[in-house]
Amino acid sequence: MSILPAHIETQLAEAAPAGVQFRTVTDDKGVVTAWCTLSSADNLLSVGLLLKRIGARLSTITVYQPKAVAVPKPKEGEEPAPLPTFPGGTPQDGKTYEIDYHFDIDGDTLTVVAHVAAGGSIDSLTPLYRAADWPERELMELYALVVRDHPNPKRLFIDESIEPAVFERLIPYSTLVNSAASKSIWEKIMAQTGAPS
């Protein structure tokens, strides 16, 4: 049986005046997974505040760029069909970021989904949820997505010398393993420090 608060959909809609799409799935054992897609990513903080009051714990954040939806080629003389959009009008162009905030509410999972067009930014949840700190830092090094007002926006795992947005470009395998061979590492060290006397 769901332990999500009664009227959670209404509360989410009130916290996100631009609109929400809400759905739930319950498995055979009664565990509920809920999805709340925001029409505007600008409503994220107020939704985060509502969930904080409910006692939700931020489990993690997923970011990716959903594939573009194929649009049939227009016939001669016809206007090209407009790109499909996510709720709120963000284009499904293969570059838009989908950011999924997975909250745990005493076992049930509520995922708040926000869409941000390429080149855009989104508010940091870290001031509300300490557990957002590392996931937001990680998403900023994987994608060219800016998290506004993050209190500590430095790299988490990937060294500063590596270009950002590693998930948005192809990294050739030969580059990936460049430092994996001991001979290659040794040559690099020698190039920097000179051969031993």
Next chain:
Amino acid sequence: MSNFTIPVGPLHVALEEPMYFRIDVQGETVEHVNITAGHVHRGVEYLITKRNVFQNVVLTERICSLCSNSHPQAYSMAIEQIAGIKVPPRAEYLRAIADEIKRVASHLFNVGILAHLVGFESMFMHVMEVRERMQDIKETIFGNRMDIGANTIGGVRYDIDPASIGYLREQLDALLPDVEEIIKIYNTDASILRRTKGIGVLSYDEAIDCGVIGPVARAAGVNYDVRVKAPYAAYDRLEVPVHTLKDGDVWSRAMIRLMEARTAIDLIRQCLDTLPGGPTVATEERPAIPPGEAIAKCEAPRGELIYYVRMTDSPKPERVKWRVPSFPNWDALGIMLKKAKVSDIAIIVNSIDPCISCTER
């Protein structure tokens, strides 16, 4: 009193894996900790989108060794949700057995390392010897001592017959008194109590604020265990007591792990007592996986492991994201280490049972 900055790691005798701690101390007291991660970042989240759904069962098992069973299990559960696959009851019990065998081995490993860090070497060797029985069980039942390859999409890849059930019961009967004895020693031995009681404290409020999970949270009084709060596999049919303590110190975290190791033995026995018959996989064919998205959670030895999987019309996932329990637990180290003595740093770091391969992927 002088201020110093002490580098601990990335390669350090007290660390099983590489992590760099830049620790500011005043005299012998820790004032501030700065963690630099990334030394074993392998890009597995990228790699997983380049392999098909079934290859990823093998890949996810290699994210970590101590909780290697939890990764393919949660991943498979997410795929099963997307495909609407119903796992047969016998497979659900076999999944719980594999889960608990790994839990005993993982918890005893951490508690054994604690004895090593407090200088109680004979205890360290004794705990590791007791744990060796679990390694033998894994080798006998699954054919491997760490990556046991138990899970597949739709069920499990192993089965147990009456002979192996008898062997398992025999080993558990021999193991339980050893675990009971270790619990008694950790409860009463002065050299352990002196180095662990009141050390590295994380309060209930701080645990909630940090969002920590698993034994780290339960040692601070947070009553959360995925096996109870969001049951999966056979856990909805088992009696699963959730152990909590209130002090949130190194000792409490060790005791939670020991009590959970004892409970895990009981859970395996419960599974053996009520193991249903029938198939171990939903289908012998490779099932078609339609587009969709799902979330699956399980209680890994270090706490909640969550997987998000999104499939499109490709056999390769569009996105797989997982958050391991160590990930939020690292942040709490800053609180646990504040005002700690330099000599306690290694003990406190070990007390979150950190998994760096898991964290960095």
